[in-house]
Amino acid sequence: MNAQEKISLDEDWKFHFGHASNLDKDFDYSKTALLHKSNVFATTIVNPKFVDTTWKKINVPHDWVVELPFVKSEQVEMDSHGYKPVGGAYPETSIGWYRKHFTIEKSRNNKRFELQFDGIYRNAEIWFNGFYVGTNFSGYVGNSYDVSDYINFEGDNVIVVRVDATQYEGWFYEGAGIYRHVWLNITDKVFIPEDGIFVHSKVKGKNAEVTIETTIQNNNLKNSNCFVYSYITDRNGKILAKTSKQKVALGIRKDFTLKQKLNLNNARLWSLEDPYLYRVISVVKSGNQIVHQTKTRFGIKTVQFDANKGFFLNGKKIKIQGTNNHQDHAGIGSALPDYMQYYRIKLLKEMGSNSYRASHNAPTPELLEACDSLGMLVLDEQRLLNSSPEYVDQFKRLIKRDRNHASVFLWSIGNEEQNIQGNDYGKRIAQTLLAIQEDLDPTRTSTYAADMANEFKGVNEVIPIRGFNYREFAVADYHRDHLNQPLLGTEMGSTVTTRGIYEKDSIRAYVPDQDITHPWWASKAETWWKLAAQNDYWLGGYVWTGFDYRGEPTPYKWPNISSHFGILDVCGFPKNIYYYYKSWWTNEDILHISPHWNWPEKVGKPIDVWVNSNADEVELFLNGKSLGKKTMERNSHLQWNVTYEPGTLEAIGYKNGRKLTTKVETTNHATKVVAVADKTTVLADGKDGVVVNVSIVDDKGREVPVADNMVKFYISGDAKIIGVGNGDPSSHEPDKCADGTWQRSAFNGKCQVIIQAGKKIEDLKLEVKSNGLSSTVVEINQKNK
Structure with missing residues (x-):
């Protein structure tokens, strides 16, 4: 037997909705005395013998909110949370009960047993074999519970968890449920704690x-x-x-x-x-x-923040090219399998991003593991600027959990606390949290994401690194007045774009897919990045956001159910602004034309053509005729006003004497679906998986940029589909197809399906079909490690 074991408890849970206002539908939770004795032997829901055979069978990670329908409502925070019926106004879908049965051999009766929950959203009460063991208030920081005294060696051990999502923690989609891993840690009674x-x-x-x-x-x-x-x-x-x-x-x-x-x-x-x-x-x-x-x-590294010269990693000057991100993804909500963390970080790295801000909460451990392994710096953030015992405990757990991660290079003690960040409350709270951080991790320092301009008060008086949320116009003045305080753009940009859309559409709630539209508090990408790139006193900054995310629709409300802020959409498909950042964040040769060239209704009318590139100069051609050559200003883009005619729009760029070419063409009608898996081999462990991206193409294999065909998915072999998406921020199609008929319409030529592996060593096949189009098959090999 091993000295210790870490056993996954992710599989074979039972789930049932409770009710926040109807006692009969909440298993008599509020009218049954569950806490009057140490162990509840009555026929209550926390009793190990409670009959749960009719409950829904699920595995965790599990987000019950992503399976709920969209609801048009004027209820407070409904728009911010993606118009999903969760929160105090929806008592019937805001309480979730979980039960899990497992057995332990009697030969282990001299061991220590600990339940570890990596994340439950939120306010989770936990019982083990009828004994109440604790409540985790936080929806983001996990917790562990010693259950050694309660183990049953003669029969079932039963975990019961009541999750209460009636109160929100954020103003964005948060999901609900046991959405991260659950573990049983078995050790000797002399042991190293999980964060030890x-x-x-x-x-x-x-x-x-x-x-x-x-x-x-x-x-x-x-x-x-x-x-x-x-x-x-x-x-x-x-x-x-x-x-x-x-x-x-x-x-x-x-x-x-x-x-x-x-x-x-x-x-x-x-x-x-x-x-x-x-x-x-x-x-x-x-x-x-x-x-x-x-x-x-x-990992071993050196980090230096210089107020005048910038940021240095291992002595090398690096501009922080970061993105802010929430933790949900198309099709699966907040319950991301581990492989999705790697998929998403790889996409950001390919764009040239080198840092990730966990906005605005403790990230899942697997995200940090992906950043450790792939080379992505992390700004690790506390949920609230608050020094009460509850939030101090959360902050301590966050630091002790994450301080060994090589990717974590900076802590954030909070974000945009408008009521206190500029006064003495904020200053005193910040000093308390900074002292805790210094004690638990003296190897790093902290910032705070302040939506303040050139103001040296409150948190800004004591924070080691001044964070700016927007207000990029004030950074130069602040630096002039506070020469010794390093400056970081903790939230920048907030350009709103809809992939593949080129005109404002207030009916469908779309905005153009160019760097032109932003809310009043924000700026265009070029506005902030030019300042950050050209001034050494900027450490760099974090774009709001890397990926679109559910909720916080801007500038529209319903039918818009998802944000438009992402450089990539909620599936990870690039928008045009992606090529702006990639042009100036990488050394790769970038030459990209937008928009597409399918405009039959605009023959003879002007089209605004953008070229994103890091070439020295670019010449544009329409059907072989030159439309002029232009010089590229660094950290900018080029534009032409082109009278539309069908055919080929080609750009030829010159970079250091080398010739670059790209083109967009008027396509024919859609004839086929094409599907590409991000990998062709998965582990037969029941956890690994594949992302399959689907395009609608014409007879020449060119993606049809306006295609919206319904695409259907059929999986054979020991695997399952766990979600579908298309990046449409106003789509109300289900992410989870409850009846087993998996489908999703394309949005501007693309959609996505996510597959989770089974446990048999065999070949998997995914058939991708659309009426009237040629189908395709994706083959995936499932094997052992």
Whole structure:
């Protein structure tokens, strides 16, 4: 048997809606005494013997909100949350009950048992075998509960969770339910807690001094002695350095933190281009037996924020090219499988983004793992600027959970607290949170996302790095007045665009797919980025947002149910603004023309043509005739006014003497569906998956940019479809097809289907069909690790 085990409890849950205002429909929750005794033996919902056989079978992660219909309503916050019926006004769909049965062998009766919930939205009350074990108020920071005293070794163990989403935490789509992983941690009673390792380093020339802080806890009913040591390996498992064994004496139910140092010669630094991760193996021995052993991935890097020169990673000057993001995706809401985190981060990296702000809440651990592995810096953010015991506890849990991640380079203590950020309340709260951050993680510093202009008061008086939400016009003046405080654009841009749409449409709630429209508080991409790119005192900034997200529709309300802020839409399909950022955020050759060239109703009329490129100059041709050559100003774009005629619009660019070409053509009618999977092999583990992007094309294989054909999906083999989307911010089609008939209309030529693997080693087939068009088949190999 292993020294410890981390067992996934994601599978085989039961789910049932409760009710926030009808006691009979909430399993008598409010009129049954569930807390008057330590263990509730009556026939209540928390009793292990409660009959739940008719409840819906689900696996977690699970977001029940994404399955609900869209509802047109004037209720407060309904628009912000994507017009889904959740919150206090919808009591019948805002309480969720979960139950999970599992067994434990009697041979483990001398072990410690802990339930770990990575994230439940929100206000979750948890019972185990009828015993109340705790409430997690936060919808974003997970928590763990020692249930050792309540384990049943003779039969079923039953977890019961009541989730209350009647109150919102944010002003954006948040989902609801057990939307992150659940684990059972089994350890010896002398053990390293889940957040008990802190690894940090100092770079000295080519070498690094690595400090390993190991917390050991004794849950025995007597004093215990143990030996602790750690060693560092490379990514292949080769041991590079090892501490001596140190004896630790632990009192009854006490813990102790041991600091050990190791030197690494010729340290390989974690960087955006080479995100190298070492491993620390921490070992606890009792006598000659290993009773606990952990593996912690970590990276070695140096970070410097200079108020006048900018940001430096490992001594290299880097402009922060970041995006803000919420955590939902088309088809699946907030319950993202792990592979989706990697998919989304890869898309952002391909665009040239090098940093991710977790807006405005603790991210899921797997997102940070993806950023660690792929080379993406993370600004890790606390939900609220609040120093009450509840929020201090959340902040501590966030820091201790995430401080080993190489990607995390900066903390944020909050976002846009208009009522307190500029007064003494905000200043005092910030000082409290900064002291906590400094204590738990002295290797990093903090910012705060302030929607304030050139104002040095409140939080800004004490925050180490001044964050600007918009107000880019005030950054220069603020820098002039506060030369020693580094400045970061924590939210910038907020251009609103709808992929593939080129005229304002207030009926369908669409805005043009160019860098021209923004709310009153925001700016165009070119406006803020020119300032950030050209001035060294800007550390850089974060665009609002990388991806579209559900809720917060702007500038329209219903039928608009999703934001327009994304550089990519909610499926991850690029909008035209993507090519602006990619032109200036990468060294790749970029030459992109917009709009498409299918305008039969505009023959003889002017079309506004944009070229996004990092070429030195660009010449535009329509059907072989030159429309003129223009010089590209850095961090800008080019425009031509072109009289429309069908055919080919071609751009020829010249960059450092090299010739670049691209074109858009008038297409024929749609004839076929084309489907491309992001990978062709998946693991047969029931968790891995594939994103399949679908295009509608003509007889020459060109995507038809106005196609809206209904596309249907048929999967064969041991796998399942878990969601569909198309990036239309006003679409009310279901993301989850409850009747098993999976379909989604194309939006401006594209749609998406997401597949989750099964557990059999076999080939999978996805048939993609649309009436009147040639179909296609995607083949996927499902195999073991």
